[in-house]
Amino acid sequence: GQCITHCPVGALRERDDTEKVWDALADEKKTVVVQVAPAVRTSWGEQTGLAPEDATIGKIMDALKRMGADYVFDTVFSADLTIMEEANEFVQRFTAGELKGHPMFTSCCPGWVRFIKSQYPHLVRYLSTAKSPQQMFGAVMKTYFAEKIGKKPEEIYTVSVMPCVAKKAEREQELFYEEYAGHDVDAVITTRELVKMMRSAHISPDTLEDIPGDSPMQEGTGAGVIFGVTGGVMEAALRTAYAIITGENPDADAFKAVRSPGFNANDGVAEAELTINGIKVRTAVVSGLGNTRTLLDRMEKGEVEYDFVEVMACPGGCVGGGGQPIHDGQELAFERGKQLYRLDKDYKVRFSHENPDILKLYDEYMGQPMSHKAHMLLHTEHECEVKSL
Numbered sequence: 001g002q003c004i005t006h007c008p009v010g011a012l013r014e015r016d017d018t019e020k021v022w023d024a025l026a027d028e029k030k031t032v033v034v035q036v037a038p039a040v041r042t043s044w045g046e047q048t049g050l051a052p053e054d055a056t057i058g059k060i061m062d063a064l065k066r067m068g069a070d071y072v073f074d075t076v077f078s079a080d081l082t083i084m085e086e087a088n089e090f091v092q093r094f095t096a097g098e099l100k101g102h103p104m105f106t107s108c109c110p111g112w113v114r115f116i117k118s119q120y121p122h123l124v125r126y127l128s129t130a131k132s133p134q135q136m137f138g139a140v141m142k143t144y145f146a147e148k149i150g151k152k153p154e155e156i157y158t159v160s161v162m163p164c165v166a167k168k169a170e171r172e173q174e175l176f177y178e179e180y181a182g183h184d185v186d187a188v189i190t191t192r193e194l195v196k197m198m199r200s201a202h203i204s205p206d207t208l209e210d211i212p213g214d215s216p217m218q219e220g221t222g223a224g225v226i227f228g229v230t231g232g233v234m235e236a237a238l239r240t241a242y243a244i245i246t247g248e249n250p251d252a253d254a255f256k257a258v259r260s261p262g263f264n265a266n267d268g269v270a271e272a273e274l275t276i277n278g279i280k281v282r283t284a285v286v287s288g289l290g291n292t293r294t295l296l297d298r299m300e301k302g303e304v305e306y307d308f309v310e311v312m313a314c315p316g317g318c319v320g321g322g323g324q325p326i327h328d329g330q331e332l333a334f335e336r337g338k339q340l341y342r343l344d345k346d347y348k349v350r351f352s353h354e355n356p357d358i359l360k361l362y363d364e365y366m367g368q369p370m371s372h373k374a375h376m377l378l379h380t381e382h383e384c385e386v387k388s389l
């Protein structure tokens, strides 16, 4: 059968969720917990007049707290969590021969997931089952974090600030946990909506201060921050996959080859062949759905073969997302992407598997990557909805 996917409202007409978030912030019965995606820090300054080096994630956190958020977190934390699950899943599926001549595809971009379900439904089984960082964080907030602060999942209202309009549809993924039946994420606002909310709260950007995110999901790594740029998920996953296979860390920059040299339409694919402990891993990274179609068609014809493929629907990755400030698209995506690579270099820890707060989460709650609990909370089935016509 053919996949019939719903067209997310956001794809046709941008939905404004700021009122929904204001209502939650005003509701005393709700504990509002916000996460901010990596790409948002590269662009919100463009609309507020702050220079890129001054438009930090810490100031976004200050703004959110001033607007009434109870807790604020950086999605870089859950990007690390996604890497833990996805890298382990890749090593397992790859070494078990389960992929049988197909690559495992990344699954954290809802624009791509929708595309493969509608255009290449026979390849859906090769998507990673790992949820995206947005969804994983929502699940962790409503379970592990809720328990920590003595709340029930239904008392927690989860908000994401995303560079992406398609994340508003991804949010509809369900979460079932003990008696709770709801969603990982309750509301998604884009970078543009965040700036709009700051304006309506009369927050002047130059009064904002750098504040840290809350505990216990505070730490992030350089591997997590590059999720916002094409090639970043692959590079972060390879850093951890290498450690899983060999028992030791590679040089943090060992997999630079997967970075895209430029983000223009003809240059949307970066291929690399790596050898880890004698195991050959062939990777491809692609951004933009036109480039993706070309790549998939070449794969289908047997012209190219890969083991692991990262796909981002937006040219340049999430830095070029549809929820970002709009100017002249692609060149800005490239500049924003470079900012994330600079941030990666500045992180004390550059491997997801060495994030101390991630290690604590596994130790205290999830057990191991791919454990039963991790499967319940952090993975999803990508089912095609088959409808008879």
Ligand code: SF4
Pocket: 108, 109, 110, 111, 112, 163, 164, 165, 166, 167, 312, 313, 314, 317, 318, 319, 320, 321, 322
């Ligand atoms: Fe959203 Fe674009 Fe990022 Fe995909 S690449 S998650 S559609 S911003």
